[in-house]
Structures are given as C-alpha cells and as structure tokens.
Amino acid sequence: MKDAIDRLTDGLDETQRQALGDLSALAYLLESDVMPDPGQEDVARLLEALNPYLPVPNAPRPRPPSSWLHLIRSQFVLFESSFWLSGALVLLLGLFITTIDGQELLPLAFVLLSPLLSAAGVAYAFRPETRTLGELERLTATTTAELLYARLALVLAFNLLIALLLLFLIWLEGPQVLLWRLVLAWLGPMLALTGLALFTTVRWGSLVSSLLPFGLWGSMVLLGWREALLHHIASGMTATSWLLIEISRSTPVLIGSMLACLAGIGLLILSGRAASCERQSWN
Amino acid sequence: MELRIQGLSKSYGSQVALRDVTLELMPGTVALLGPNGSGKTTLLRCLASLLKPDNGGLWFNGLPYTQNFPWLRGQLGYVPQELDFPHNLTPRQLLEYLGTLKNISESGQVDYLLSALGLKSVADRPFGRLSGGQIRLTGIAQAFLGKPSLLLLDELTRGLDVEERERVFALARKSSSGRLIVFSTHDPPDVERFTEQAIVLQQGRVIFSGKTEDLHHHIPGYHF
Numbered sequence: 308m309k310d311a312i313d314r315l316t317d318g319l320d321e322t323q324r325q326a327l328g329d330l331s332a333l334a335y336l337l338e339s340d341v342m343p344d345p346g347q348e349d350v351a352r353l354l355e356a357l358n359p360y361l362p363v364p365n366a367p368r369p370r371p372p373s374s375w376l377h378l379i380r381s382q383f384v385l386f387e388s389s390f391w392l393s394g395a396l397v398l399l400l401g402l403f404i405t406t407i408d409g410q411e412l413l414p415l416a417f418v419l420l421s422p423l424l425s426a427a428g429v430a431y432a433f434r435p436e437t438r439t440l441g442e443l444e445r446l447t448a449t450t451t452a453e454l455l456y457a458r459l460a461l462v463l464a465f466n467l468l469i470a471l472l473l474l475f476l477i478w479l480e481g482p483q484v485l486l487w488r489l490v491l492a493w494l495g496p497m498l499a500l501t502g503l504a505l506f507t508t509v510r511w512g513s514l515v516s517s518l519l520p521f522g523l524w525g526s527m528v529l530l531g532w533r534e535a536l537l538h539h540i541a542s543g544m545t546a547t548s549w550l551l552i553e554i555s556r557s558t559p560v561l562i563g564s565m566l567a568c569l570a571g572i573g574l575l576i577l578s579g580r581a582a583s584c585e586r587q588s589w590n
Numbered sequence: 591m592e593l594r595i596q597g598l599s600k601s602y603g604s605q606v607a608l609r610d611v612t613l614e615l616m617p618g619t620v621a622l623l624g625p626n627g628s629g630k631t632t633l634l635r636c637l638a639s640l641l642k643p644d645n646g647g648l649w650f651n652g653l654p655y656t657q658n659f660p661w662l663r664g665q666l667g668y669v670p671q672e673l674d675f676p677h678n679l680t681p682r683q684l685l686e687y688l689g690t691l692k693n694i695s696e697s698g699q700v701d702y703l704l705s706a707l708g709l710k711s712v713a714d715r716p717f718g719r720l721s722g723g724q725i726r727l728t729g730i731a732q733a734f735l736g737k738p739s740l741l742l743l744d745e746l747t748r749g750l751d752v753e754e755r756e757r758v759f760a761l762a763r764k765s766s767s768g769r770l771i772v773f774s775t776h777d778p779p780d781v782e783r784f785t786e787q788a789i790v791l792q793q794g795r796v797i798f799s800g801k802t803e804d805l806h807h808h809i810p811g812y813h814f
Binding site: 377378381384385388436437439443444445446447448449 | 640663666670672676677678679688690691
C-alpha cells in the first residue's frame with residue numbers, strides 16, 4: 308500500500324503530501340481496480356470511432372441516386388451543339404420521309420437510323436479530344452464506370468426522346484406494323500450497337516468504336532435488303548412491305564431483337580466492368 | 591506528406607523507361623530534370639497512378655498506393671505533358687466540371703485560380719480559340735483544384751511566356767506549404783528560382799537527388 312501511495316505522490320514535497328491528506332483509501336481503490344481486456348464489441352466500437360480518420364478502402368462506395376442526376380447534368384458541357392443538331396436533323400428527316408411515303412418508309416427509317424444515331428452518340432461522347440480530360444477524370448473521386456454510365460445515360464436519353472417523337476409520327480400515320488414489335492426491333496439493335504460502341508471505346512479506343520458498330524450494322528442492313536429484294540422478285544411485294552411484315556410477324560426477328568437487347572445490356576455492363584478493371588489494374 | 595518510391599521499374603516493350611528508381615520525397619518543391627526520353631513523364635505518370643509500374647512500390651504518407659486509390663485520388667493534382675481539351679469547353683467550364691467530379695463544395699476556388707493565373711479575361715472563351723499558353727495555364731489551374739497535397743506537374747512551364755511563368759510560380763509558392771510539388775522541366779532557370787531540391791534522371795536511372803546547389807558538383811553541365 309505504501310508503494311502505491313508513493314507512486315501517487317511522486318514528485319511532491321512533504322507540505323504538498325500533507326495537504327492531500329490520507330490517500331490510503333484512494334490507493335486501495337486504484338490497486339484493486341483491474342483494467343479488463345477489451346472484448347470484440349469494444350474493439351469494434353473503437354474501429355468505428357477511428358473510421359472517419361482512416362483512408363478510404365479501395366472498394367468504391369455506391370453513389371446515392373440524387374448525386375447521379377447531378378453527375379449526368381454535369382456531362383452536358385462536353386456535348387457540342389452539333390451533337391444536339393444532328394439529332395434534330397434525324398427528326399427532320401423523319402418528317403420529310405412521312406411526306407414521301409410515311410406508312411412504309413418511316414418505320415423502316417426509324418429502325419435503321421436510330422441505332423446508328425445512338426452508336427454515333429457514344430463515339431462522339433468519347434471522341435479523341437476528350438482523352439486528356441479522361442485522364443484528369445480518372446484522378447477524381449468519381450469512378451470511370453460512373454462517368455461512363457452518366458455520359459451514356461445522356462446519349463440514350465436523347466436518342467429515346469427522338470425515338471419517341473418518331474414513334475408518335477408513325478402512330479399518326481396509321482401503323483402498318485405492330486408498334487410493340489417495332490419498338491423491340493428498334494430497341495434490340497439500338498442497345499446492341501450502343502453496347503458494342505461503348506465496349507470497343509473502353510477496350511480499343513474511339514477509332515474501333517467508330518468503325519466496328521457501323522460496319523456491322525451496315526452489313527446487316529445490306530443483307531436484309533438483299534433478302535427483301537429477292538422476295539420482292541419472287542412475290543411481287545415491295546421490298547419495304549416485306550421488311551415491315553418481317554418486323555411484325557417473324558419469330559426469328561422477334562427472338563433476334565430480344566437477344567440483341569440482352570447482348571446490348573450485357574455489353575453495357577461489361578463496359579463498366581472493363582473501365583473499372585482498367586482503373587484498378589494498377590493494383 | 592512524404593512520398594516513398596521503392597525500386598520502381600517500367601518498360602515499354604523492350605525499351606526500359608525507369609530502372610529501379612528509389613527516392614524519398616518530403617514536403618516542398620522538387621524539380622525533375624533530365625534529357626528527353628530519360629523517364630520523367632513515365633515517373634510522373636506512375637506517381638499519378640495513371641501508369642502501372644512493372645516492379646516496385648509507392649507509398650504516400652506511409653500508405654501504399656495499391657490499397658488506397660480513392661483516398662489517393664483526393665490528394666492528387668496532375669498536369670499532363672500534352673493538353674488537349676474538348677474545343678467547345680471554356681476554362682471556367684472545365685474547372686467547374688472537374689470540381690464537380692472532385693466533389694469540391696467550396697465556392698470561389700475556380701474564380702481564385704482563374705484570377706491567380708491571369709485567365710479571367712478568357713475564362714468564358716472556348717479552348718478552340720485559346721493560345722497554347724492559355725490552355726496550359728488552365729491545365730495547371732485544374733491541378734490546384736481541391737488543394738491537393740501531392741502536385742505532379744509535367745513540363746510545368748512549357749509554352750509559357752515570362753509573365754505567365756511568374757504567375758504560375760507565384761501560385762505554386764503560395765500553395766506549397768505542407769505540400770509536395772514535383773515538376774518536370776527543361777529550363778534550369780526555373781529550377782534555380784523555384785526550388786532547392788532536384789532529381790536528375792538519365793536513361794531511366796536517378797543519377798542525382800539532392801539540393802540544387804550541389805547539382806553542378808555532381809553533374810557537369812548543370813549550372814545555375
């Protein structure tokens with residue numbers, strides 16, 4: 308006990324010690340008190356308290372929905388007026404076609420042009436002059452995948468707006484095709500081509516993303532048109548009428564459109580992953 | 591704020607860009623010197639986590655790069671050697687855009703940087719109509735956004751006239767307290783006026799690291 312009191316009054320002179328009075332009760336209390344080892348809960352509480360001061364781990368935190376809107380809005384500045392004008396031109400082209408033979412040509416133009424517009428939008432959004440900016444974006448708190456999807460959302464939203472207006476025109480003309488089949492025949496290639504453009508942009512850059520989707524779509528259109536012409540010769544039906552009937556009735560076209568939708572969604576997801584992997588490959 | 595580089599190596603195919611670079615850098619301003627192709631840009635890109643080294647490790651403030659990317663990104667400011675921004679963007683739009691991505695809530699930073707670098711009069715002019723020097727100044731301004739603790743500036747004064755250099759150095763001096771600024775340059779006068787520490791690379795190797803005043807003792811040809 309004496310040792311404990313000595314430790315408590317270490318460094319004090321005699322007068323100071325006397326002023327403190329009898330410390331034996333306090334010394335006994337301190338001696339008998341055993342500090343318990345921290346349990347798992349105590350450790351967890353301590354870590355939680357330290358958490359704000361520790362570096363953020365590598366796994367990115369999910370972005371809250373409200374900040375997605377903010378991020379998408381921030382991408383507007385990267386798009387020149389020529390981008391919005393090109394969409395308006397497609398709409399004007401649609402209007403022009405309705406004056407020629409809207410009932411047959413407009414649905415076909417809609418299915419043929421819309422995917423191209425979307426793929427072109429992706430190629431434009433990631434054009435070579437955004438490369439320096441892309442590097443600087445990689446050094447911000449926003450992940451590459453988030454930026455990829457935010458920019459894509461803007462392209463798709465614009466494309467969707469034009470598509471809805473064209474669909475309205477088709478509906479006004481008195482549709483020769485089932486609208487939902489037409490929408491599917493548009494959505495499938497549009498998503499597949501957009502996904503392909505985005506994936507090739509992430510993996511191989513803007514040149515490949517400009518050439519591959521357009522080359523692929525061009526070949527498919529030419530093959531479809533060849534088929535239509537052959538039927539036109541055999542049955543006497545116009546090539547455009549035959550293609551519209553195919554869109555409305557053909558099961559392979561329906562299944563193909565659905566598969567294209569799935570492939571497109573898959574490619575979009577893969578693009579996001581590829582972008583994240585590229586960023587994290589440093590590890 | 592210390593940066594530790596341990597045994598860093600990087601090759602592009604058969605061409606070796608960095609060979610076993612080991613350095614320890616403390617807060618302050620460090621000039622990175624060396625002839626073209628000596629590995630300056632490769633080193634800065636590795637430090638900016640834009641390039642993955644083949645071997646070696648990097649630690650900032652005692653924490654390894656490999657495990658702390660999101661945190662590290664918040665500490666970094668970087669100016670690439672080549673700057674090519676979308677031609678429709680203006681300096682103000684670029685700074686505001688990157689500020690949004692960096693989650694910078696403090697208002698006034700953009701205006702302060704534009705003003706400090708003399709870009710106020712061209713802040714709303716598209717990059718397509720700006721001079722090379724004005725584009726570089728904007729590139730430098732964006733690196734200072736968010737007050738990063740590690741600034742990596744590749745060819746800091748390339749294409750800048752005397753007045754523009756003065757503004758850049760004044761901003762860097764004001765911001766250097768408690769930070770580490772590493773900049774590459776080909777201009778010895780910049781080193782003399784701006785920093786007391788220098789690193790010299792040659793064929794991917796560090797051939798000098800120390801005080802600039804000692805540089806000419808070790809490497810003939812570097813006189814200030």
